[in-house]
Amino acid sequence: xxxxxxxxxxxxxxxxxxxxxxxxxxxxxxxxxxxxxxxxxxxxxxxxxxxxxxxxxxxxxxxxxxxxxxxxxxxxxxxxxxxxxxxxxxxxxxxxxxxxxxxxxxxxxxxxxxxxxxxxxxxxxxxxxxxxxxxxxxxxxxxxxxxxxxxxxxxxxxxxxxxxxxxxxxxxxxxxxxxxxxxxxxxxxxxxxxxxxxxxxxxxxxxxxxxxxxxxxxxxxxxxxxxxxxxxxxxxxxxxxxxxxxxxxxxxxxxxxxxxxxxxxxxxxxxxxxxxxxxxxx
Amino acid sequence: xxxxxxxxxxxxxxxxxxxxxxxxxxxxxxxxxxxxxxxxxxxxxxxxxxxxxxxxxxxxxxxxxxxxxxxxxxxxxxxxxxxxxxxxxxxxxxxxxxxxxxxxxxxxxxxxxxxxxxxxxxxxxxxxxxxxxxxxxxxxxxxxxxxxxxxxxxxxxxxxxxxxxxxxxxxxxxxxxxxxxxxxxxxxxxxxxxxxxxxxxxxxxxxxxxxxxxxxxxxxxxxxxxxxxxxxxxxxxxxxxxxxxxxxxxxxxxxxxxxxxxxxxxxxxxxxxxxxxxxxxxxxxxxxxxxxxxxxxxxxxxxxxxxxxxxxxxxxxxxxxxxxxxxxxxxxxxxxxxxxxxxxxxxxxxxxxxxxxxx
Numbered sequence: 350x351x352x353x354x355x356x357x358x359x360x361x362x363x364x365x366x367x368x369x370x371x372x373x374x375x376x377x378x379x380x381x382x383x384x385x386x387x388x389x390x391x392x393x394x395x396x397x398x399x400x401x402x403x404x405x406x407x408x409x410x411x412x413x414x415x416x417x418x419x420x421x422x423x424x425x426x427x428x429x430x431x432x433x434x435x436x437x438x439x440x441x442x443x444x445x446x447x448x449x450x451x452x453x454x455x456x457x458x459x460x461x462x463x464x465x466x467x468x469x470x471x472x473x474x475x476x477x478x479x480x481x482x483x484x485x486x487x488x489x490x491x492x493x494x495x496x497x498x499x500x501x502x503x504x505x506x507x508x509x510x511x512x513x514x515x516x517x518x519x520x521x522x523x524x525x526x527x528x529x530x531x532x533x534x535x536x537x538x539x540x541x542x543x544x545x546x547x548x549x550x551x552x553x554x555x556x557x558x559x560x561x562x563x564x565x566x567x568x569x570x571x572x573x574x575x576x577x578x579x580x581x582x583x584x585x586x587x588x589x590x591x592x593x594x595x596x597x598x599x600x601x602x603x604x605x606x607x608x609x610x611x612x613x614x615x616x617x618x619x620x621x622x623x624x625x626x627x628x629x630x631x
Numbered sequence: 632x633x634x635x636x637x638x639x640x641x642x643x644x645x646x647x648x649x650x651x652x653x654x655x656x657x658x659x660x661x662x663x664x665x666x667x668x669x670x671x672x673x674x675x676x677x678x679x680x681x682x683x684x685x686x687x688x689x690x691x692x693x694x695x696x697x698x699x700x701x702x703x704x705x706x707x708x709x710x711x712x713x714x715x716x717x718x719x720x721x722x723x724x725x726x727x728x729x730x731x732x733x734x735x736x737x738x739x740x741x742x743x744x745x746x747x748x749x750x751x752x753x754x755x756x757x758x759x760x761x762x763x764x765x766x767x768x769x770x771x772x773x774x775x776x777x778x779x780x781x782x783x784x785x786x787x788x789x790x791x792x793x794x795x796x797x798x799x800x801x802x803x804x805x806x807x808x809x810x811x812x813x814x815x816x817x818x819x820x821x822x823x824x825x826x827x828x829x830x831x832x833x834x835x836x837x838x839x840x841x842x843x844x845x846x847x848x849x850x851x852x853x854x855x856x857x858x859x860x861x862x863x864x865x866x867x868x869x870x871x872x873x874x875x876x877x878x879x880x881x882x883x884x885x886x887x888x889x890x891x892x893x894x895x896x897x898x899x900x901x902x903x904x905x906x907x908x909x910x911x912x913x914x915x916x917x918x919x920x921x922x923x924x925x926x927x928x929x930x931x932x933x934x935x936x937x938x939x940x941x942x943x944x945x946x947x948x949x950x951x952x953x954x955x956x957x958x959x960x961x962x963x964x965x966x967x968x969x970x971x972x973x974x975x976x977x978x979x980x981x982x983x984x985x986x987x988x989x990x
Contacts, residue, residue, distance in 0.1 A: 525715045528682050531702040532709050533780070534732035539703075547719040 405597025434503030435560035442511025450519035518552030639688035661835030671843035708777030714769035856985035908972035920965035
């Protein structure tokens, strides 16, 4: 019985792994194909089924003048905007979340939960509603089509996520822990960064990951708020499409686009299992 | 150089958490705060620590207005009923944390930490993670941290309540030892509990608290022997003291058609209605006694708590062995008349088997 269970368990995991990994393998295989190999018949393995070529990858680094789409600059732009916006969102969001979790605010009918909901409600709104206000706002302050402008907009998108996750996390850290820190001679700031913060690393990682993912994959605002000066990766990847869909270079760009997220996930996964997310505090 | 409270009152909602609490705690003494859950014990300790600000009243320590000093400068230590330690630090770092905050030299920190580890019996656990310790060990770490600080006021908020029975017994014994040895003459020790037995064993000055109000203050023996009123009698006994509505008529205690000879200490009482009090341990099974019906029999450890009923009178008898009873079974019990208390219609103590009443 036990053996059967183990067998079924591993079979399921194996099936699921194939299900998850298959699209990546397919994209990897396709990225080395040319027009002929994609359109003729179904082919899987390079050298056996078809003759591999690097053309799909070359397109990504060639300048437009020579028929490529040069994603290198947009790539670093995307990394910069995502990291900067995530970092600022996490810092501001964590501070806001701590205050919302520990102190009681009253202003008219507004209470802590209302403030928390205000943050979350930023995500409830469809992004398209914000597109025109953001456009006007950025053009007024002269940040349209600039990295800084994108960072500002992304903070608006990402900070609610950070606040939401961290409020929930801080609510689960017993208040007595802060109080003990105060009694043990920490002032409120020291209690926060010497005691509360080190015990919130799993929460910070989860929040950080969500920020990075949502920042990295955003197409809409990157598309609306930039023209020629600055471009982000998602917009550039879409620009690959022409009359003939270049499956090979689309596959290659898809792989390089998800690469950073996969790297982050691997680093973080190790940390999450080590820092036992749930058992740290009883 | 005492800790003095003047009319502390705290009422954050409909109910009083502290209601006009005043006291004068002296250094080198142990004070136990006895009260049921939600009686205001934790509120009082948090107020002394500075985590709560009372609505009114004054707290003074060493001739200074304590209320004006922030928590982190008060030099108090507190152990919570939950085992609160810093989960990201190991045992040694946990205990040294408050000392590091004070910027004490490393050698001195080491000496202090080792000393308090020794006191709580955790030598050799320095590098363990908090999560790897049992509940009892975690609470010892918390205690060691507060001892290492050598704080002038040490607050213990029901430190044993979340431990299992056996560990509680053991740790309670150790606490007594630690309190007698490890606490200097410079420290005020304040210990809160719901357990009257703990209060008697620790044998300090007792403050009986209910609904934020101080019901009685005095040495443990005094509270046990002369509970000022019915509330104190109930709170300070486990199981609560039995209260029987009855009357004294011509040298007899009468209730539910039972006549019991009046004990000597009742001789001066007027003939009228009283609330008679008697501890569960003073009601014993006896074939020559009065007939009662069994409502419930609880076995707890090596004792049996027998819930009895006769007419509208309900009493609990404590039998010091494990016995089985059927529900609705008739049993005969005898009341030890020499241990009867009498409370008047205002629920104040008028006569006690232990004699003299002061006021």
